[in-house]
Amino acid sequence: MAESEERPHHGPKAGATSPNSNERGRVAGLHCKSEVPNERGLPKPSVTETRILRSGLAGDFNRFRHEEKHDDEAMAVLLIPRETLEDLNREGWPVRPGDLGENVISTGIAYNAFIPGHRLRVGEALLAVSKACTPCDFLYLLPYVGRLRGPEFLKTMVDRRGWYARVIREGAVRVGDPIELLPLA
Secondary structure: OOOOOOOOOOOOOOOOOOOOOOEEEEEEEOOOOOOOOOOOOOOOOOOOOEEOOEEOOOOOOOOOHHHOOOHHHHHHHEEEEEHHHHHHHHHHOOOOOOOOOOEEEEEOOOOHHHOOOOEEEEEOEEEEEEEEEOOOOHHOOOOOOOHHHHHHHHHHOOOOOOEEEEEEEOEEEOOEEEEEOOOOO
């Protein structure tokens, strides 16, 4: 994508959804990776169901969040819309579900609708969007990125890496479950 081209529905600045609107979507994918010594959490294999705990998805270990961020609960779950992954594929980046370290892939809710402070029901769990995930050098580990294309990929991922969320209420979640973005109180 040329620098002058606009991404029609990406980034928090691109026409954020009204705080009073309810958006509904579905869980298109769930991804978690258990701790493996000396490995980063990319890619994360898919699972069909799990529990969302205050610390994140059951069975998931995020080395960066654990070692660098001291298990920051504001970073418990990483969400990204499937539509963002599809856009990246159309742009020539063969990103597969789980490649970016995301835990929950949504469908039907635009990237820019995830606004810090918004709450969302994901299956039986209740989450609160806390902040955008910043692209990092660990993405260089992806086989289609590497050191050579790393800077280009990081630039591509700005305002598209996904959203961290804090867990307000734990609960079960399955692929296909509804996701409801709740209006701000």
